[in-house]
Amino acid sequence: MSGALRISGAGRLSQAKTARFSFDGQSYTGIEGDTLASALLANGVHLVGRSFKYHRPRGILSAGAEEPNALVQIVRDDARKTPNVRATVQELYDGLAANSQNRWPSLSFDVGAVNDLASPLFSAGFYYKTFMWPKAAWKSLYEPKIREAAGLGISPDRPDPDHYSSRYAHCDVLVLGGGAAGIAAALAAAETGVRVILADEQAEFGGSLRFESGAKIDGKDGFTWAQAAIARLSAMDNVRVLPRTTAFGYYAQNFVGLVERVSDHLKAPGHDQPRERLWQVRAKRVVLASGAIERHMVFANNDRPGVMLAGAARTFLNHYGVAVGRNVGVYTANDSAYGAAIDLKKAGVNVAAIVDLRDNPTGPVIDEARALGIEINFGRAVIRAGGKLRVSSMTVQPKNGGGERTIAVDAILMSAGWTPSVHLFSQSRGKVAFNDETKRFVPGTYAQDCVSVGACSGTDGLSATVDEAYVAGAKAARDAGAKAAKGTKPKVDASESWSRGMLGAAPGAGPDTTVKAFVDFQNDVTAKDIRQAVHEGMRSIEHVKRFTTNGMATDQGKTSNMHGLAIAAETLGKPIPEVGLTTFRAPYTPVTFGAIVSHARGPLFDPTRRTAIHPWAEAQGAVFEDVGQWKRAWHFPKAGEDMHAAVDRECVAVRNQAGLFDASTLGKIEVVGPDAAKFMELLYTNPWEKLEPGRCRYGIMLREDGFIYDDGVVGRLASDRFHVTTTTGGAPRVMNHMEDYLQTEFPHLNVWLTSITEQWAVIAVQGPKSRDIIEPLVEGIDMSDEALPHMSVREGKICGVPTRLFRMSFTGERGFEVNVPADYGQAVWEALWAEGQKHGATAYGTEAMHVLRAEKGYIIVGQDTDGTVTPNDAGLDWAVGKKKADFVGIRGLTRPDLVAKGRKQLVGLKTKDPKVVLEEGAQIVEDPKQAIPMKMIGHVTSSYWSQNCGRSIALALVAGGRDRMGDTLYVPMPNGVIEVEVTGMVFFDETGGRLNG
Amino acid sequence: MLLIRCPYCEEERPELEFRNAGEAHIARSANMAGESDHDFEKFFFIRSNPKGIIYERWRHVHGCARFFNAVRDTVTDKFVMTYKAGEPKPSKLPGVTK
Amino acid sequence: MAKVAAKTASTASPSAERRPALAGRTVSATGVKVEVLPPAERISLRAPEASVAALSKALGLTLPKQPKTSASKGGRTALWLGPDEWLVIDEAGKDPLADCAGVSALHSSVGVSHRNIAISVAGPAAEAAINSGCPQDLSLEAFPVGAASRTILGKAEIVLLRTADEAFRVECWRSFSDYVFTFLSEGARDAAG
The missing domain is CATH 3.10.20.440 (2Fe-2S iron-sulphur cluster binding domain, sarcosine oxidase, alpha subunit, N-terminal domain)
Structure with a gap:
């Protein structure tokens, strides 16, 4: 059983x-x-x-x-x-x-x-x-x-082992709530042929038809009608029916978030089934049919187990076949609880008594209850519930005081009335209005293309609800572009009536009492607490709410808000609308993080970008580092090597033989058009007009404020075609920056930009043997120093595939960057690697690349610059075209602060003890004995052990740095002060002879 | 997520395809190098930051990639209208009374 | 410009092996198949209105001028991406870059054959699979056969082309292809359910 x-x-x-x-x-x-x-x-x-x-x-x-x-x-x-x-x-x-x-x-x-x-x-x-x-x-x-x-x-x-999914969906009419109203609206809309989505949070559609035994529609009992209608809707191609789906948030322009609980109800969810599915729906029209929520009565010990909402008891009976007790009492201030008493009585449950706060209500349900022999007490209140772990009695008293009577019960079914569910309407930024007659907040001013129907709109009665909803559904479809409908409106044959009820504390829990009469069950807020908040000076309902936490639990006060508001209003002596309703915010019910994250976990958390050469590096045992979304080979340790040893070996090999480096992640932009050079003149500080095709130049890009934004080597392939490189991390924003100027400031220029970052794999071959390695594989390019001097570019073939071959260096050695179409990247790398083995070449990673460039004082934008560094600060004044009339940043460079004395300038630092490697980011002071807080005059931007120099090297931004050459400065660290000497930025091969060596 | 009408794609597209690009109708001087400190300050640093109607630049970065202009209400977050880059500030705004 | 350094002497080194990203990857779910497509020739074509006729002639198809449309002929498809931008994809092995090289009318054509990877998403659930991460309305009314658009899939940019009622071609940049393929696979798995 x-x-x-x-x-x-x-x-x-x-x-x-x-x-x-x-x-x-x-x-x-x-x-x-x-x-x-x-x-x-x-x-x-x-x-x-x-x-x-x-x-x-x-x-x-x-x-x-x-x-x-x-x-x-x-x-x-x-x-x-x-x-x-x-x-x-x-x-x-x-x-x-x-x-x-x-x-x-x-x-x-x-x-x-x-x-x-x-x-x-x-x-x-x-x-x-x-x-x-x-x-x-x-x-x-x-x-x-x-x-x-x-x-x-x-x-x-x-970690959560389940998976979650998400789906964007578009429809003409989105119907939220699948009770009689929602179904009627969905039918009307669906019959026109427009796209309809109907969602309900319950497993079964029907809403209050699940318990309203007196409802009859189209000749069927209400629930049966609902199931038939849902079956019909589900069979229509233009309709998506979503049970177990909660609309949790209503956002701008009819964008609604739904969570579908896909498998929480299953014993063994299928492998491919997500636990939940997030639907992000864009609807042309929304029909809100979210119904109403029954309120409890606020009286002493109203929280005892067994004390429940009358409509709930009725649902448990009529839908689930469960009696919530054997001997129940009913406490109500409206008609709807009578239905529960009648149904339970008919099912054989003893109804000990109905206690009705109203004085002399009349109506068919009251007559029916009386006819069934149920004791009815008008004008009386339940002033307390007895029992602890389960309710055992209710104590009844005339509402204006008098003799008490205790009735034994094992459940109390209560109803103070029904609160329209205006949550989603309110989230849509609609303004609710207080209806003084019915004492409820109903949708007032709409802010979006939506409409509320049925109980959530304050419409009473099934007949009026279905009428209203059907008309609204048809209108929503029409407004969304539908032609004529061809259905018929469902006919309500019988229904029960809604009635109004009461708000606030019931007699026995009034201002003169200290009983625990709960308003908000989840946060344990009583009527007394609300009053106390007012007495302590809270005036606005928003303050009362926060002081008492009424309505702030995970249920967001669905049953408690109106009671709390009424008690506050009564205590303040003000009408309810003057105290105001708290704002409803998403989510309507709690949403799992899983649903919000949905697909974006593990490998889909963020794209992981890998180069064409990545598989080779991985096979070699490279250690990778994250650079933005890219994985870059950091170093290539051999057996037994730690990172330090690997980097030292890589750095030495590059200077003595050669090294291969995967530079594919560098941003690349092809600038094409007759005005390409003019455009380059405007976007970079350097002059470009006179750069010969086939030659390269190191370019600096500024923001309008004069600070360095990006840098890179640019090759001129033809008079109307430049191959621009950017920093790895800067690639997307540099492209955006260039497009911005081209489209909005210089639209008269005939030039176009195309990102070719991923078209070309880039293999840097650097070191004295670099030419020897490349030359045998190249066709059609004369690689002699005369034909291909430092800073030039040629197009030709390598290993039989097209290449853009740059002669350039980010190490200070003779160097080349071999661009090949990405799919050939790994094969060309392998060919170069095989050739390199004849010359003692090594593969090197980003760490060695950093050390090698620092040995030469080449800056890295974003490491040695931080958005406040000018070309002059970085010692790159030579790259700023002095005769140019305009470029982005030209005016910024002459701002008073940017030409003032004492700016921080990039310099080299040598520690007095060559073995000590400074920490990047460490602060620099003039006098280590000064009082704390010390005056900091700069900081270390780059710092490495240089095996090639046999000592540590560092770059730093230091106030007036270039005037301090040879000075001793200090770097205070937790375990002592480090003495450093200010030097030039070049630590290795100061004359630069090795570029052609 | 907002829907934004791209004047080049001639339809409303999801906000995820767009990126805001700051205030609109701040023209870069044709004689940039000759700007006074005051004018440069106005051009580069000063923004109107109004409560209400704002003229903005947006880019349909993951769509047609065009920059365009938009009129938006900072109170309601609503877009009033959009128009192509280079077009003048609209003299009349649909649905806005001032 | 193209052939700056096209030289005679061919020491004829063996041609390097082409290794496309994700080659051969396929995922099948109920109602939808996600499959990496073979390499194709591609250019990013940029041109003002006045050059469109000359370029159309050179390419052998009429470049579309309407937003969110494409034109296709003889294995070659031109996708409208922006008011002066097309992605031209050739699956018949003919290089559109070469076809545009002789056009003197103002334009920019840049080879991007290796930049992009194409993934086919086909089957009755294809639309739902893509809508797992793409916020556009992909119904046939809003995105008919031939419709093309640059857009978003999750956190990656894609170019989407509807090739049939129940078939799409998704293009993305090479290094995003693993992410995009995995995303579409998950979307396909969910769309099947």
């Missing part, structure tokens, strides 16, 4: 399909189609958790996403322990294991419940007042203890 409280003949689940599950280690049996909540209730389990602050025992309040209490941890395996799952949403599967949260040592005996007795200490705003002193205790004592005590489940401590 699937639980003692399962009523045979009630509900829509098949008793035959049982599912075993456990809660806190105890085994139970439920039915497929149950939620964890309905399965627990079927087994008579109401106590499912402890509250956040007071650790009070808590039960199941609702049957849906608004649930504040029944949060559990679902444990699939060691890595899949999901905390804070609402038991009312989690569908049962065979083998499901759930644990209660926030209790120790057990759910029925929780030591933390002492907080309940000590509750005067924990009144509203207690954490702002109590844990103030001593200050140091916050981090070490208060915070960890509070976090421990006020837990909400346990985070899993292993």
Whole structure:
């Protein structure tokens, strides 16, 4: 049997399909189609958790996403322990294991419940007042203890093994909510042929039709009609029906985020099934059909397990076939709770009494309840619930005071009325309006192309709802461009009526009382707390909310906001709209990080870019470093070598024989057109007009403010064609910078830019033997010094494939950069490598490249410059064309600060002890004995051990640096002061003879 | 995610394809080298940062790659209109009363 | 310019082996197949309006002038990428770079055959697989056969061409191809579900 409280003949689940599950280690049996909540209730389990602050025992309040209490941890395996799952949403599967949260040592005996007795200490705003002193205790004592005590489940401590997916979708009409309103709207829209998406957070569509036993549409009972309509919609090509899908955020221009729970309800999810799928939907029109949420009654001990919303009890009965008790009481301020009493009574459950706050209400449901022999008490209030781990009684009193009477019950079904779910409307930036007559906030001014229908719009009654929704669905489709519809509007044959109810604290929990009448269950906020907040000076509802934390739990106050607002308004003596409603923000219900991240994990977290030569380097055992998204070979250690030894060997080999270096990641831009040189003149500081085709030049690019932005060698392939190189990291922004000027400042120039970074693999061959290595493989290029001097470029062939062969050097040695079409990169590298082996060549990585260039004082933009360095600061004044009338940065360079004396200039530093290698970023001072804080005059930008120099070398930016040649400066470090001498930037081959050596 | 109308692609495209490029209609001087300190300061450093209507440059960087101009309301985040680079500031804005 | 240094003497060294990225990679899921396509000849073509006719003639197809469109003829496709920009892809082994070399009308043509990798995404679920990371509306109404656009897939830029009702060609830069292929594979796996 699937639980003692399962009523045979009630509900829509098949008793035959049982599912075993456990809660806190105890085994139970439920039915497929149950939620964890309905399965627990079927087994008579109401106590499912402890509250956040007071650790009070808590039960199941609702049957849906608004649930504040029944949060559990679902444990699939060691890595899949999901905390804070609402038991009312989690569908049962065979083998499901759930644990209660926030209790120790057990759910029925929780030591933390002492907080309940000590509750005067924990009144509203207690954490702002109590844990103030001593200050140091916050981090070490208060915070960890509070976090421990006020837990909400346990985070899993292993990586999430599930996968999550995402999908962009576009539709004409997006319908959010799949109750009667949503279905009617979707039908109307779908019948026109436009693209429709219909989403509902429940496993089954129908919304309140799941419990409204009195609804009949098109001759069928409401729920059956809903299923038939969904089947019809699902079969239509233009419609996507998404169950178990929550619209969590409504963003600009009808962009709506949905999370579809794909496999949380399955015993064994398929390998290809994501756990959740994020839908990012762009809709031409949105129909909001999000329904309404029932409010609880605010009275003493209204949080006892067994005290629940009337509509929820009815859902458990009519949908899941579960009686929430055997002897229930009803406490209401509106008609809808009568339906619960009537259905339960008819199912054989004893209804001890209906307590109705209203004085003399009339209507068919009241007559029916009376006819069934249910005791009805008008004008009375339940002033407290009895029992602790489960409600055992309700104490009734005339609402204006008088004699008390205690009635034994095992559940109390309550309804204070229904709050329209305006969350998504509010997120769309729509403005709600307060309806004074019905005392509810309903959609007022719309900010986007959407419409609210049914209960979320304040429409009462099924008939009016379906009418409104059908018309709205058709209109949404028309507005989205649909032609005529050809369907017929569903006909409501019978329905129940919604009614208004009450807001705020019920009698017995009024201003003169100190009872624990909960407004917000999840954050343990009582009516008294709200009043206290007002008494302590909070005036705006936003302040009251933050002071009390009302509505700030994971349920975002779905059941509590209106009560809290009403109590605050009453205490302030102001009408509700003057106190204001708090803003609803996304997400509507909590969204997993998994869904938000979706595909972007592991290899898809960010693109990892590899060069064509990468596989070779990998096979050689290269160690790689990340440079932006690129993987670059950092060094190539041989067996037994550490990085230091490998880099030393690579550096020495390049200077003595030759080295091969993968420079493919350098940015490359082809600048083509008759005005190419004119454009280059404007974008770089150097002169270009007179550069001969076949020659290269080192170019500096500035921003308009005069600071160095990028640099690189540029080859002129023809009068109208330049091959520009940029730094690896700078490639995309340099391209953007150039396009920006070309398109918006110099559009008159006939020139175009094409990124060719990835067209060409680049193999730098550097060192005295470099020519000997390349020459045998090259066709059509004379490689003599006369024909191919330093800083020239030729096109020809290497290894039978096209090449752009640059003679250039970033090492100070004779050097070449061999560009070949990328797919040939590795083969040409291998050919050069084979040739290189005859000459003792080595492969070198980025670290050796850095050392070699530093030995020559060649700067790296972004390392030796930081966006505040001018060409002059960097000692590169020679690269600025003095006769040029214009270039980007020309005016910036003459700004007073940029020509002032004492600017930081790039210089070399030699440590007095040649073995000491400075730390990059270390600060430099003139006098190490001065008082702290010392005056810092610069910092180290590059620093290496140079095996070729037999000592450490460094570059630094130092105030007035070039006037300090030979001076001694100091680098204070934690374990001592390092003495350094200021030098020129070139540490090796100062005359530059080796470029042709 | 916003939809932005690209005046070159002649349709609305997802914001992910675009990149903001700062305030529009700040022309670079034809005689840059001769600009006074004051004019250069205005050109390079000073931006209007209005509450309300702003004229911006955007680039459809992952689309047609064109820079274009946009009128946007910094209060509502809404794009009022877009137009091609080089076109003058629109004299009338659709739907904006001032 | 092209042949600055085209010289006679051919010491005829053996031609280097071409190793395309991801060569031969394929992933099949229910309703969609993701497959790396063989190398093709490509140019990035830039030209003002006045040169379009001459270039069209040289290339043997009419360069499209409408946004988000392409033109195809004899194994050669020209994709409109911007108001003065086309990606010309030749799968028939003829080099469009050579065809444009003789055109004197103002233009820029740059060889990008090795810059791009092409991936075919085909099957009833192709649209959904690409929409796993591409924010554009790919319905046949909004993105019909022949539609072409530079856009985004996850964190990478792609060029998308619809070749048939249920088939797309995705082009991306070489070093992004592993990311793009993996993304499309995941999208395909999900689209199947």
